[in-house]
Amino acid sequence: MKIGILTSGGDCPGLNAVIRGAVIKGDRLFEDEFIGYRDGWRGVIEGDWMTLPRRRVRGIGRIGGTILGTSRANPFHDGADGAEIVRRHMDEQEVDAIIAIGGDGTLFTANRLSEAGIPVVGVPKTVDNDLDATDYTFGFHTAVEIATESLDRLRMTGDSHHRCMVAEVMGRSVGWIALHSGMAAGAHVICLPEFPLSIEEICGYVKAAHDRGRAPLVVVAEGFVPSDAPEGFMDYDLDEFGRPRFGGVAAALAPLIEERLGIESRATVLGHIQRGGEPTGYDRVLATRLGTAAVDLVHGGGFGRMVALRGTDIVDVPLTEAIDSLKTVPASRWHEAEVLFG
Amino acid sequence: MKIGILTSGGDCPGLNAVIRGAVIKGDRLFEDEFIGYRDGWRGVIEGDWMTLPRRRVRGIGRIGGTILGTSRANPFHDGADGAEIVRRHMDEQEVDAIIAIGGDGTLFTANRLSEAGIPVVGVPKTVDNDLDATDYTFGFHTAVEIATESLDRLRMTGDSHHRCMVAEVMGRSVGWIALHSGMAAGAHVICLPEFPLSIEEICGYVKAAHDRGRAPLVVVAEGFVPSDAPEGFMDYDLDEFGRPRFGGVAAALAPLIEERLGIESRATVLGHIQRGGEPTGYDRVLATRLGTAAVDLVHGGGFGRMVALRGTDIVDVPLTEAIDSLKTVPASRWHEAEVLFG
Amino acid sequence: MKIGILTSGGDCPGLNAVIRGAVIKGDRLFEDEFIGYRDGWRGVIEGDWMTLPRRRVRGIGRIGGTILGTSRANPFHDGADGAEIVRRHMDEQEVDAIIAIGGDGTLFTANRLSEAGIPVVGVPKTVDNDLDATDYTFGFHTAVEIATESLDRLRMTGDSHHRCMVAEVMGRSVGWIALHSGMAAGAHVICLPEFPLSIEEICGYVKAAHDRGRAPLVVVAEGFVPSDAPEGFMDYDLDEFGRPRFGGVAAALAPLIEERLGIESRATVLGHIQRGGEPTGYDRVLATRLGTAAVDLVHGGGFGRMVALRGTDIVDVPLTEAIDSLKTVPASRWHEAEVLFG
Amino acid sequence: MKIGILTSGGDCPGLNAVIRGAVIKGDRLFEDEFIGYRDGWRGVIEGDWMTLPRRRVRGIGRIGGTILGTSRANPFHDGADGAEIVRRHMDEQEVDAIIAIGGDGTLFTANRLSEAGIPVVGVPKTVDNDLDATDYTFGFHTAVEIATESLDRLRMTGDSHHRCMVAEVMGRSVGWIALHSGMAAGAHVICLPEFPLSIEEICGYVKAAHDRGRAPLVVVAEGFVPSDAPEGFMDYDLDEFGRPRFGGVAAALAPLIEERLGIESRATVLGHIQRGGEPTGYDRVLATRLGTAAVDLVHGGGFGRMVALRGTDIVDVPLTEAIDSLKTVPASRWHEAEVLFG
Known part of the structure; x- marks a missing residue:
């Protein structure tokens, strides 16, 4: 044929x-x-x-x-x-x-x-x-490995600076990559589109980890929106698929966490490297x-x-x-x- | 509790x-x-x-x-x-x-x-x-990733020298690691304990790959024994589990392939690195x-x-x-x- | 002592x-x-x-x-x-x-x-x-390896989509990481703070690579500013060190390249993963x-x-x-x- | 031209x-x-x-x-x-x-x-x-990275089993790879062709590490011969370059260490994977x-x-x-x- x-x-x-x-x-x-x-x-x-x-x-x-x-x-x-x-x-x-x-x-x-x-x-x-x-x-598993490896790295620098690291991984509509990479990296909270936590809840987990002396790691799927997101929370330039082109939800969350808890917070968007690997x-x-x-x-x-x-x-x-x-x-x-x- | x-x-x-x-x-x-x-x-x-x-x-x-x-x-x-x-x-x-x-x-x-x-x-x-x-x-999947990465490396050096590379991976009784890592690395023949190929058949695959201009890659589980193994083929010092401590089947196969086909062949035993990774x-x-x-x-x-x-x-x-x-x-x-x- | x-x-x-x-x-x-x-x-x-x-x-x-x-x-x-x-x-x-x-x-x-x-x-x-x-x-060399690996990944996805990938690496004042990782990854243009290319020149290199059938890779140090940057080019929220907290120069450059050349362009900021590795x-x-x-x-x-x-x-x-x-x-x-x- | x-x-x-x-x-x-x-x-x-x-x-x-x-x-x-x-x-x-x-x-x-x-x-x-x-x-640096990564893995499995791991790296005449990878992996003793330790001295270092509760890691260049090597110590089949084709010095050392110190010992030969990487x-x-x-x-x-x-x-x-x-x-x-x- x-x-x-x-x-x-x-x-x-x-x-x-x-x-x-x-x-x-x-x-x-x-x-x-x-x-x-x-x-x-x-x-x-x-x-x-x-x-x-x-x-x-x-x-x-x-x-x-x-x-x-x-x-x-x-x-x-x-x-x-x-x-x-x-x-x-x-x-x-x-x-x-x-x-x-x-x-x-x-x-x-x-x-x-x-x-x-x-x-x-x-x-x-x-x-x-x-x-x-x-x-x-x-x-999928390749993306999870790349994300996990990146999260491991973020934890190391977070630990040295006692910072909260907020990492955004792929997942517009579903949170599989966030779930697997977050679980693999031992994240202190994982934010999935399917189960919208509130900012309040996220901060609760971050604080609990911080109180135990850990540098909190927050893993968030790009499509996640907090259930109590304030007006204009996701007001960014959008790309062709209607998703924020930069800084999306992680960049929105990190300063909120820092403001509410007084814990220095940094956002990272893993982006295209997740789909580009061998x-x-x-x-x-x-x-x-x-x-x-x-x-x-x-x-x-x-x-x-x-x-x-x-x-x-x-x-x-x-x-x-x-x-x-x-x-x-x-x-x-x-x-x-x-x-x-x- | x-x-x-x-x-x-x-x-x-x-x-x-x-x-x-x-x-x-x-x-x-x-x-x-x-x-x-x-x-x-x-x-x-x-x-x-x-x-x-x-x-x-x-x-x-x-x-x-x-x-x-x-x-x-x-x-x-x-x-x-x-x-x-x-x-x-x-x-x-x-x-x-x-x-x-x-x-x-x-x-x-x-x-x-x-x-x-x-x-x-x-x-x-x-x-x-x-x-x-x-x-x-x-x-298991960690071992497969480590083995695959090593096989990729062996292919690169094999290609440069037009050599047949024979790689031994873990698997005393079952060939799962050999099967997965061999398939992942594009091996030209995979030798499993469960399906004993003859040296004749192995050489056939090696020759076919070589004739197409490839550097043949043979992946062999440690427990594999060729169906037509000559007397004394596996006569090595054995470790506590009765498996050859060194050079096992890969070291036995490589010179046989070289001798029968005239293709320079090298054996590698991946060994303990397969179980030691993150x-x-x-x-x-x-x-x-x-x-x-x-x-x-x-x-x-x-x-x-x-x-x-x-x-x-x-x-x-x-x-x-x-x-x-x-x-x-x-x-x-x-x-x-x-x-x-x- | x-x-x-x-x-x-x-x-x-x-x-x-x-x-x-x-x-x-x-x-x-x-x-x-x-x-x-x-x-x-x-x-x-x-x-x-x-x-x-x-x-x-x-x-x-x-x-x-x-x-x-x-x-x-x-x-x-x-x-x-x-x-x-x-x-x-x-x-x-x-x-x-x-x-x-x-x-x-x-x-x-x-x-x-x-x-x-x-x-x-x-x-x-x-x-x-x-x-x-x-x-x-x-x-430094660890950061270069992490950046290089990420750039390799960006090239793969860029190639599949025929996109121009713009990657921002660390380097507020000096371009060492951009120079080494860019050279290692075969970037088509590398933008260093020390040698400010114009957007014109960057687009020239991008177009040349694209004309040869390549997916252009632009590596840019975070502290780079194009010599002909338009008013407000770097007008982002700044972090404690006065550097753009998100999307910095890569996020600014990518849409400009897309607009001028009509080549789909994507920005990635490698960020904190560069300093967090083993x-x-x-x-x-x-x-x-x-x-x-x-x-x-x-x-x-x-x-x-x-x-x-x-x-x-x-x-x-x-x-x-x-x-x-x-x-x-x-x-x-x-x-x-x-x-x-x- | x-x-x-x-x-x-x-x-x-x-x-x-x-x-x-x-x-x-x-x-x-x-x-x-x-x-x-x-x-x-x-x-x-x-x-x-x-x-x-x-x-x-x-x-x-x-x-x-x-x-x-x-x-x-x-x-x-x-x-x-x-x-x-x-x-x-x-x-x-x-x-x-x-x-x-x-x-x-x-x-x-x-x-x-x-x-x-x-x-x-x-x-x-x-x-x-x-x-x-x-x-x-x-x-050279690629080989060192591959060797280091493999040594890291051997340490992990060695630690779990309280074993002495003996790893052989490339280096027929010079010990550069052994020196760098051994230092990087925190080896307890590194054996170079240039500075022939005795088996006695090697065992001394292995014992010291073991006494401190560590799983000893011995890194040995393939060309190393102990200064007090017994008769027939290196009596193996030799390859085209006169170096032992399998099991070389690591396979010879491991059982000697086990015999003298009563510490379970395992040999690994990294071999061709060291030169085959990206x-x-x-x-x-x-x-x-x-x-x-x-x-x-x-x-x-x-x-x-x-x-x-x-x-x-x-x-x-x-x-x-x-x-x-x-x-x-x-x-x-x-x-x-x-x-x-x-």
Whole structure:
């Protein structure tokens, strides 16, 4: 078969390992031919692609980002007949199936295409770990490791200066990275979008830690807003996604804590370094398994479905499951973490 | 309650995070008092313990090894009445329950004690990931990351010299570390105890990789023996566990490969560095969750049981489940990896 | 002798290795007794100190920050007679000499005390590498490694999105960290306080890199101001040192680049993670050597002097040399780097 | 000018950064054209080379190993007229000058060629830091960081088991890596080829550390032989360089320590991972500076010379200086370290 691959949406450590896994398996087992679209759906729409012979994927499994490039282009943009656009391209290039690697937006598009009869399978990708149909997504653990390492560093300098360190990690809508990195680093309070603490409560935990002689560490997901946020609390310039471009919630919280408690406080925004790393071993293994499984899914005719991790197994599920709802941090995980605060 | 904690068997990144999680949760939620036994069961047998107030566990979550020390001591050693020894100690010190953190040997002991009426719960620990009743154990992912990083380095020097690099990783009886780190590093062949390839087959994969212009990377678990191993192949000095103290299978394989294929080959034994690292974020989170869950298990009266990971949940299972059989790499995982060889 | 040690000013990876080196050498060779002041000069002024027996320093060489704590307190603050304060304390506690570990402010104070007859020696400390009398200071290389690693990560995500990444690193007055980390990461332009490029020039380099198909990487020291900065360019809230608390120059530059060139641009401020790490091997060796040499300097009666690195040797120089002037990046180093821009 | 570049001898982190620095500077400033020889002198002898346009070196600065490959080939091998061979190649391909990057063997060859009138300049390379004419060589600090990190890990597992860990690092003839990594990791004794301790003395330090409650860490350079080594102490299979292929001195020492002191001891050989890493920021900066300086040296007609680091400056020196003698660890550095033993 001739299979097209694309990576779409925000980049994520492990994308290259998916591509490599798919190409090697397809080449070895099925004598598939692969092409890669440049910058996600843009490459399909504009017919911008490269061949992906085995030698193009050599050694890329450990490299972060994506050799194909990515974008937020979408064949249905502006009311276009996306299915027609994609079908025409596939006919012209004699492409038999598409493997779309992306987050909820990409999988939503893939599902629309599938419903219109386009043979497409999905591979879930989200640094934020917010996709419902899979236990974990590659990239998430890499982001957690990078964040944890940074939090460890912040603790060391905080300890020397007896300061409260407020660290903002990724997570617009869900707090998975904050939960895991905060728990790993022994944070004294973790602020998730799902469970809005008040500034009062946050200060309570900070004070408790300070009273025990610790330099308090506050980990806050970028999408967190305190339940008692004063007027104008988040009044910053916003970026294309409506999130504060700089200093967001951490920069807003730190001076408040300092003012209320008299504890010197500093904010740090980890930002883009969280998504830019080499994938960890964990994420490379997961991504490789998903990539090879996606090829099996194509050959098994499982169009409209995506590969996913359940326990220790790679399974496949309908695309509709993935895009149904956001996977938020459940209350049980929150309570598990909360008991360690302060 | 007054709870005793011990770490037993080989050390493992994450032990301190378990201890910390248990102590903080017990202290916070139940006003438990904790003591820690020095060097595993030895501390119970000899009454060698320290108090574990909250401040003793501060900051230890990210530190490798175990602040309690460990050993392979066993209260049933040499036919001793282990249950009686442990019970006497618990009575004297008014200890209500014991949390035993360890591998199959430790959990076997814990189960015997439990059957004799001692209130003990288990926390599974194995760098090798060979315990059947839990999806993963803490320490395993840290070992995989360290091994992967080392394999990445070996590839770079191998590439420069066009050499075949043979790397030996931990895994006496099971090949989990070899499987994951080998897959992560893009090894050209992975040798597991569970699926004994012949030297012939290994050389076939090495040659295929070399013919494609790659510097072949062979990852071999320490317990692997080729199916066609010549007489005396593993004739080395053995250590206390019956495994070759040095150079083991990697040192045996490398010259054979060089001789048969004429490709310069070098062996490396990663050894103890694999178990000595700071735990990764993943392992710290898992270990912390297991530690807090163990305290819940004690308070719920779940003696004779151990905490475990299933999917994304922490559950508890009978100790007997853990010690029933070794968790080996299943054929499905082997085939998934094998298709990428050569 | 009885020797007091203090760490003062901003914290810095390697402080603990200095302390450890001094204590072990003094203990071994001279049977010295050590005390450590809490939070720099504050501990001297307020008589807040701890004993530093050998066992207090075990294992601290690899830990970031300082076990003694630090502050910006100063015995001469507010016109106080600092020498009298310090002398009185030393008499009371029978302290024979003080080892002051710190940056230009600390060394300036040490020099004033020395001129007033107090037996004090200095150990230079600055993450920024801006002290003139030593080739390098410990902490600098650790900060460069952390920054380099972060820049590598930014490049990966930048490449995937074809974005211009603008990264702000430490360096209020000097550009050493920007120069080294930028050169190490292959930045397309590096902005130093010492050599103020115009926004025009920066955009020229960004465009050149972009035209060659690269995702441009701009590394900017926090103290850099473009030579043609428009009115209000740096109009941010300022922190205690007069530097922008958030988003500083990187956050100002990124949108300007995007606007002028139409290349999507993102800013990242590395911030406090740069000074919080475990010291690298390089910094641990340098710090240990300086610590042991400081004890020799005390016993040799070299008061009013500090230890320093010259080439591969540890030497000692008058404190006055260290505080004479800031060590800025020389033109030769700038030209060496500049040729690689664009 | 048309300039040929080669990397020769053992690989070393930073080689690619030298190549990149040279190519970009030559391209930018002088419009030089570059070719790269495959596998060192072999490429010159056999006319096996690739063009090195600017785009071939993009992004390679941070990658370990060498994109050109390396070998121990030598144009003067077996009495061949090396100068004639090289001259003929240069005439045919119109190569104006050669930049030879390598250790003492390579620089010796370069010097012979230079004496025969071939326009060649050198760039010193040695992981072992044993070249006399330069303060440090790139690759050395990377190896020290990797070794230090591994030693940190060994300490953690050693501490948990109260074991003596014996770690063997690179250094056939000189002990620089052992000295720096051992000092960084706080080793209790460091064994250098230059200062042969007796087994008696080593055991003395191990016992002293053990008596203080520490898990002793012994760092030993591969070329170390105890002054009182018993008959057959180093009787192992030797590799091509006459060094023990496995288990070398560490594997010999560990059981001796265990036998004499009754302290459980384990040996680890770090081996090839020390030279395979991504270069640290330090080494990338040094390598880049040497690469750009080598191009200046070519254009300045400095043939028969090599670039070198002196203090913080890049200078150039006669090749003869580099090959005169090995740079061993001086007594002053040994005494500095020794005081911390035990």
